[in-house]
Amino acid sequence: MPAAAAAERIRDLGEFEGLRTNQLTGYGVVVGLQGTGDDNLQYVTEAMKGVSGRLGMQLPPGVSPNLRNAAAVIITAELPAFAKPGQRIDITVSTLGQAKSLRGGALVLAPLYGADGQIYAMAQGNVAVGGLGVSGRDGSQLTVNVTTVGRIADGASVERAVATGFDRQGTLHFNLHRADFLTASRVRDAINTRYPGMASIADGVSIELTLPFGNDIRAAQLAEIEMLTVTPAPVAAKVIVNSRTGTVVINQSVRLSPAAISHGKLVIRIDESPRVVQPEPFANGETAVEEASEISVEERSDRVALMPGAASLSEIVDALNLLGVGASDLVVILESLKQAGALQAEMVVL
Numbered sequence: 001m002p003a004a005a006a007a008e009r010i011r012d013l014g015e016f017e018g019l020r021t022n023q024l025t026g027y028g029v030v031v032g033l034q035g036t037g038d039d040n041l042q043y044v045t046e047a048m049k050g051v052s053g054r055l056g057m058q059l060p061p062g063v064s065p066n067l068r069n070a071a072a073v074i075i076t077a078e079l080p081a082f083a084k085p086g087q088r089i090d091i092t093v094s095t096l097g098q099a100k101s102l103r104g105g106a107l108v109l110a111p112l113y114g115a116d117g118q119i120y121a122m123a124q125g126n127v128a129v130g131g132l133g134v135s136g137r138d139g140s141q142l143t144v145n146v147t148t149v150g151r152i153a154d155g156a157s158v159e160r161a162v163a164t165g166f167d168r169q170g171t172l173h174f175n176l177h178r179a180d181f182l183t184a185s186r187v188r189d190a191i192n193t194r195y196p197g198m199a200s201i202a203d204g205v206s207i208e209l210t211l212p213f214g215n216d217i218r219a220a221q222l223a224e225i226e227m228l229t230v231t232p233a234p235v236a237a238k239v240i241v242n243s244r245t246g247t248v249v250i251n252q253s254v255r256l257s258p259a260a261i262s263h264g265k266l267v268i269r270i271d272e273s274p275r276v277v278q279p280e281p282f283a284n285g286e287t288a289v290e291e292a293s294e295i296s297v298e299e300r301s302d303r304v305a306l307m308p309g310a311a312s313l314s315e316i317v318d319a320l321n322l323l324g325v326g327a328s329d330l331v332v333i334l335e336s337l338k339q340a341g342a343l344q345a346e347m348v349v350l
Helices: 042-054 181-194 215-226 313-321 327-340
Strands: 014-016 022-031 070-079 088-095 106-113 119-126 132-135 141-144 149-158 171-176 199-201 206-210 238-242 247-250 259-261 265-272 275-277 288-290 293-300 305-307 346-349
Touching: 022 119, 070 106, 070 119, 070 149, 088 119, 106 149, 171 181, 181 199, 181 206, 181 215, 238 327, 247 327, 327 346
Parallel strands: 238 346
Antiparallel strands: 014 171, 022 070, 022 106, 070 088, 088 149, 106 119, 119 149, 132 141, 171 206, 199 206, 238 247, 259 305, 265 293, 275 288
8 A cells, every 4th residue: 555645854855045065176186196196197297396386396397207106186075054164074086187096195285166266175185095906917907996086084174154144134945855835835834833924935945934133043943943844745646767777667646547458569580590502423512501591470469458547556556567568568558558648647758
């Protein structure tokens, strides 16, 4: 039997506007590798000249060092909401060139930029790599997982905070993950039951909250609102079809009207029976191979199957199992039922 709709916390149905993470990216150099770096990448050479220049060591003009122990990397991180300067965040380091592994390397101090081009964090630390790569003298190699991507726990220090507007705006919007007017109405009613007159619906996604000023009381009210329980609206009826793998997923809102189905198959069989032909004695001929093909066509027409109307997911599964067809044939049948108006659902083909 289909499971009844369960109540969920408001915090699991959406998020407050502005209180989100922000993506950071940067470019840096990982040093200390055991000969697995970028030995001929110009980006690494120029970056190392900049690093050495900051340390007071200038490379002679025209000198291009062979940097097999360094690798150019792209650094990515997520800056949480309310992150303050001095706090630390995790970063991911990925190779940019042909470096074979980042195992044992250390990231040199590098800035992390936001979408506005401002520096929001500084990254540095030892790279932890979960993959393993080994090679033999004969050229044989063995790689386990990915060795060109590493992670540094608490590898970046926040240098700039992102303004969220949490303490300056008189209203705050709560945005649902999925647009639905019924769910929005239930969220509004649950909030107004706890705080009368606080919530109103802005659209199918957003609920507008009128909050008092003062960070302490505002944070306390939002904490209570997040833990209120709401029963979400039933999801729309959908049938998801993955055409590459033949996977078919049907949700519990799908309904099936009575329909009659006849699904036949055409089987074509080609048998090849080559024969060796020998020449007659003293004929100065050559042995030849004579092709012999036999083509047969068989049409398997199944009887018409009656699919009764189904009002639940279990009944739909039982009705489809009566056909006894494979996944690829089932996709064709579902599409035909949709065209005939017997399948009350949206077909989504991936």
